[in-house]
Amino acid sequence: xxxxxxxxxxxxxxxxxxxxxxxxxxxxxxxxxxxxxxxxxxxxxxxxxxxxxxxxxxxxxxxxxxxxxxxxxxxxxxxxxxxxxxxxxxxxxxxxxxxxxxxxxxxxxxxxxxxxxxxxxxxxxxxxxxxxxxxxxxxxxxxxxxxxxxxxxxxxxxxxxxxxxxxxxxxxxxxxxxxxxxxxxxxxxxxxxxxxxxxxxxxxxxxxxxxxxxxxxxxx
Numbered sequence: 001x002x003x004x005x006x007x008x009x010x011x012x013x014x015x016x017x018x019x020x021x022x023x024x025x026x027x028x029x030x031x032x033x034x035x036x037x038x039x040x041x042x043x044x045x046x047x048x049x050x051x052x053x054x055x056x057x058x059x060x061x062x063x064x065x066x067x068x069x070x071x072x073x074x075x076x077x078x079x080x081x082x083x084x085x086x087x088x089x090x091x092x093x094x095x096x097x098x099x100x101x102x103x104x105x106x107x108x109x110x111x112x113x114x115x116x117x118x119x120x121x122x123x124x125x126x127x128x129x130x131x132x133x134x135x136x137x138x139x140x141x142x143x144x145x146x147x148x149x150x151x152x153x154x155x156x157x158x159x160x161x162x163x164x165x166x167x168x169x170x171x172x173x174x175x176x177x178x179x180x181x182x183x184x185x186x187x188x189x190x191x192x193x194x195x196x197x198x199x200x201x202x203x204x205x206x207x208x209x210x211x212x213x214x215x216x217x218x219x220x
Contacts, residue, residue, distance in 0.1 A: 001032075001080070004076060004083070005088055009090050009091070009093065012091040012092060012095040012097070013095070013096065015067050015068040015095050016065070016094065016095035016099070016102070017102035017103065017104070018101070020059075021041055021060075021111065022040040024053050024056055025045070025049070028049065032045055036048045037197075040105070040109070040111050041057070041108050041111025041112050041113075042057045042058045042111070042114070043112075047208075058115050061119065062116070062118055062120060063119060064095050064099065064116055065092045065095040065119040066120075066122060068091040068092065068094065069088045069120065069123040069124060070123070072087050072090075076217065082176075083176060085124075085170065085171055085176075086183075088124055089180055091182045092116075092184065092187070093183055095120065096116045096148050096169065096190065096191075097112050097190075100194060101202045112195060113187075113191050114153065114191060117187060117191060118153075121157060125161065125169075125170055128156075128160040128161070129213065132156045134154050136150065136152065137149070139153075144209040145209060146210055147198035147207060150191070150195065154192060155188060157184065157188060158185055158188040165177050165180060
């Protein structure tokens with residue numbers, strides 16, 4: 001199983017390195033990494049180019065872990081029926097790593113992995129999506145901070161994975177259950193760490209609030 005874990009991590013990574021927001025900005029003869037927060041994810045693309053660009057980026061980012069998990073299932077559901085669910089989560093993790101740290105970007109800086117995590121939830125455990133998405137929407141709407149909604153969503157993913165795992169709803173064998181929980185914790189912590197600058201701005205009271213207005217500006 002070790003080599004299979006590595007294989008699906010690599011598959012996930014290469015699914016994740018295509019950055020929809022960056023591709024959209026280059027199509028517009030701009031560079032999203034030199035605009036706004038400099039982040040190549042959904043939120044910054046939305047802020048810099050408007051809701052259509054944000055939607056395109058969102059769909060692209062969500063689809064990457066779904067593709068990686070589907071490929072993993074096709075490759076291993078017959079040869080590794082007891083471990084395929086664990087391998088699917090490794091593929092999702094690989095996708096998030098690829099999205100956050102694509103090898104071809106300066107300083108390996110991509111997005112923050114929130115949309116990718118959402119896509120992974122859809123493919124890995126869709127029953128987690130309603131609460132996770134609901135919390136993200138409500139918290140973001142109340143606070144006006146996408147970063148806060150995102151981090152609450154990440155915590156929700158981790159907690160729900162444990163709850164549904166203990167209830168036997170993840171279709172994960174006892175042999176791999178703890179490892180699934182550990183991976184869920186890693187994914188949650190990776191997302192929170194990627195928001196460290198947002199956390200600093202929140203503590204300083206100068207975090208950007210959600211706005212429906214498009215505003216193009218370069219990184220200072």
